[in-house]
Structure formats: C-alpha cells, structure tokens
Amino acid sequence: xxxxxxxxxxxxxxxxxxxxxxxxxxxxxxxxxxxxxxxxxxxxxxxxxxxxxxxxxxxxxxxxxxxxxxxxxxxxxxxxxxxxxxxxxxxxxxxxxxxxxxxxxxxxxxxxxxxxxxxxxxxxxxxxxxxxxxxxxxxxxxxxxxxxxxxxxxxxxxxxxxxxxxxxxxxxxxxxxxxxxxxxxxxxxxxxxxxxxxx
Amino acid sequence: xxxxxxxxxxxxxxxxxxxxxxxxxxxxxxxxxxxxxxxxxxxxxxxxxxxxxxxxxxxxxxxxxxxxxxxxxxxxxxxxxxxxxxxxxxxxxxxxxxxxxxxxxxxxxxxxxxxxxxxxxxxxxxxxxxxxxxxxxxxxxxxxxxxxxxxxxxxxxxxxxxx
Numbered sequence: 001x002x003x004x005x006x007x008x009x010x011x012x013x014x015x016x017x018x019x020x021x022x023x024x025x026x027x028x029x030x031x032x033x034x035x036x037x038x039x040x041x042x043x044x045x046x047x048x049x050x051x052x053x054x055x056x057x058x059x060x061x062x063x064x065x066x067x068x069x070x071x072x073x074x075x076x077x078x079x080x081x082x083x084x085x086x087x088x089x090x091x092x093x094x095x096x097x098x099x100x101x102x103x104x105x106x107x108x109x110x111x112x113x114x115x116x117x118x119x120x121x122x123x124x125x126x127x128x129x130x131x132x133x134x135x136x137x138x139x140x141x142x143x144x145x146x147x148x149x150x151x152x153x154x155x156x157x158x159x160x161x162x163x164x165x166x167x168x169x170x171x172x173x174x175x176x177x178x179x180x181x182x183x184x185x186x187x188x189x190x191x192x193x194x195x196x197x198x199x
Numbered sequence: 200x201x202x203x204x205x206x207x208x209x210x211x212x213x214x215x216x217x218x219x220x221x222x223x224x225x226x227x228x229x230x231x232x233x234x235x236x237x238x239x240x241x242x243x244x245x246x247x248x249x250x251x252x253x254x255x256x257x258x259x260x261x262x263x264x265x266x267x268x269x270x271x272x273x274x275x276x277x278x279x280x281x282x283x284x285x286x287x288x289x290x291x292x293x294x295x296x297x298x299x300x301x302x303x304x305x306x307x308x309x310x311x312x313x314x315x316x317x318x319x320x321x322x323x324x325x326x327x328x329x330x331x332x333x334x335x336x337x338x339x340x341x342x343x344x345x346x347x348x349x350x351x352x353x354x355x356x357x358x359x360x361x362x
C-alpha cells in the first residue's frame with residue numbers, strides 16, 4: 001500500500017520508533033489493550049505520546065494545554081478502544097481523537113477568552129530581533145492565528161506521517177481542499193513570519 | 200512564467216503537490232529567478248522550523264494517564280459487580296414468585312376445596328412458631344439468592360477490583 005519512499009518520508013521527522021515494535025507487534029498490542037491489558041496500553045502510550053503531544057501543541061498553541069489535550073486523548077482512546085475495528089491505522093485513529101480533543105479545548109477556550117485579548121498579547125510581545133532558539137516557538141504562536149481548519153490540517157501535515165488523503169479523511173474534507181488549506185496556510189505563515197522578522 | 204504566478208505555486212511545489220508538467224515549468228523559472236528561489240527557501244525554512252520544534256512528553260504524563268485508566272477500570276468493574284449483586288437477587292426472587300404463581304394459580308381452587316374439606320385449622324398459621332418458620336424460610340431464600348449472585352459477580356469481574 002505504501003512505497004518505501006512514503007515510509008521513509010513518514011519516519012523522517014521522529015526517526016524510527018525507538019521501541020523496536022513492528023507494525024504486526026503494534027497490532028498485537030492494540031488487540032491486547034482492547035481486552036483490558038493495561039501494560040499493552042502503556043506501551044502504546046509511550047510509543048505515541050510525543051507525536052500526540054506535538055500535534056496537540058500545534059493546534060492549541062500552548063505547551064501546558066497540549067499536555068491536558070494529550071492526556072485526555074489517551075483516556076478517550078482507552079475508553080473507545082473496544083470499538084476500534086482496525087479499518088484504519090491505529091495512529092490515524094488516535095490522531096483523529098487528538099484533533100477532536102484539541103477542537104473541544106479550543107471551543108472551551110473561546111468561551112473563556114475574548115479574541116482581542118490574545119491579539120493584544122501577541123502585538124505586545126513582538127520584539128525587533130528574535131533569537132534563533134525562540135523562532136520556532138514564535139512560529140507556533142503564529143499557527144494559532146490561522147483559521148481552525150487550516151491550523152488542524154497544518155498540524156497534521158507537520159507530523160509528517162500522514163499523506164494528504166489521510167489528512168483529508170481525518171478532517172472530513174476533499175483532498176483538493178486540504179491541499180489548498182496547506183498551501184494557503186503555509187504561505188500566510190511565511191508572510192507573517194517575514195513581517196515579524198522570524199524568517 | 201511571471202514571478203507572481205510562480206509564487207502562487209511555490210507552497211504546492213515544496214509540499215510535492217504538483218504534477219510533472221507545471222512542476223518542470225516552475226523549476227525552469229526558479230533556475231532563472233533568485234527572488235523566487237529566496238521565497239522557496241523561506242517556505243522550506245518555515246517547514247523545517249515548525250516540524251523541527253518538538254516537545255518530549257515526560258514520564259509524569261504517562262503515569263497520570265495510567266492512574267486515570269486504572270481508576271476508570273476499577274469503577275467500571277465495581278459498577279458491573281454491584282449491578283449483578285443488586286439487581287440479580289431481585290430478578291431471581293421475582294422469577295421464583297412468578298413461577299410459583301404460574302404453578303399454583305390453576306390449581307388454587309381445587310386445593311382450597313381440598314383444604315376446607317380436610318378442615319385445616321387456619322388459626323395455627325397465625326401462631327408465632329409458624330410466623331418464625333415463614334420468616335426463616337424467606338431469609339434462607341434471600342441468603343441463597345445473595346450467595347448465587349455474589350459467586351456470579353466474582354466470576355464476571357477480575358480479581359483486585361475493590362474500593
């Protein structure tokens with residue numbers, strides 16, 4: 001189904017899984033976790049915790065909030081695991097839960113905080129020169145300014161594990177629409193980053 | 200190809216979304232245009248910075264998740280056990296009562312006739328000894344139902360689920 005190039009591209013950003021578990025091994029772990037095996041589920045958490053945390057961070061924009069979203073994602077995954085039929089990859093299924101949890105967090109956040117408040121904070125924290133180590137963090141803050149669907153598509157894109165079709169399936173939009181979100185989103189980010197001296 | 204047109208395609212190009220024909224036209228433009236190459240380099244730098252910025256989830260996150268998973272699992276098991284222990288005796292008693300009614304009712308008239316013909320002393324049943332026997336019988340039935348459903352509940356839930 002996937003070519004060697006796809007697989008290489010998929011594992012590039014995070015490297016190979018350090019746990020040495022094969023795809024068949026992962027399927028076995030999922031099957032054991034479905035029967036209530038806590039140890040198997042813990043291994044799956046360790047395998048995906050960084051990916052889920054970073055996906056959540058790129059959507060919600062805040063590292064602390066991302067921890068809460070990641071925690072809630074794994075709890076929901078455990079609760080729903082008995083309904084996982086293996087029609088998609090476990091990772092795609094897990095990322096869908098993470099995206100839904102991040103969306104729920106954003107909805108709650110919108111109720112708590114007015115939009116202008118955040119804008120004001122961003123404006124105030126705009127320095128003339130930004131240290132290289134801070135640039136990536138500031139870029140992630142800019143991600144937060146994109147429309148929600150573009151931001152979610154970009155967060156999944158920057159995981160560098162999913163094809164456009166998988167992202168499209170995950171967010172429930174046609175492939176062409178997702179490609180347009182990704183291109184427009186990245187172009188906007190580039191422009192904003194230029195304006196703020198981050199590129 | 201004009202720069203404006205090329206720049207509209209650069210995000211698609213750097214993500215690998217373009218077909219061969221347009222891609223080659225864009226590549227020819229890039230070879231000749233330093234400004235568009237710089238634009239492409241910015242997009243690539245952006246991608247590299249955003250995808251390269253990663254948090255590592257610490258052990259505490261795993262422990263928090265597992266603690267919550269274990270707690271939820273325990274609550275689920277206890278709920279199932281108490282459901283079996285609480286509802287099953289009632290269902291068992293009602294079933295017994297229904298069975299007794301089904302068996303006795305059609306013959307009740309005949310039995311009443313036979314009993315009255317035998318001149319049973321009904322006052323005997325109102326005496327304390329008989330009441331004691333009745334209560335003891337009911338207690339025995341309740342104890343039996345509780346014991347059966349307790350065994351059933353333990354069989355349905357793994358060991359270790361307790362408050």
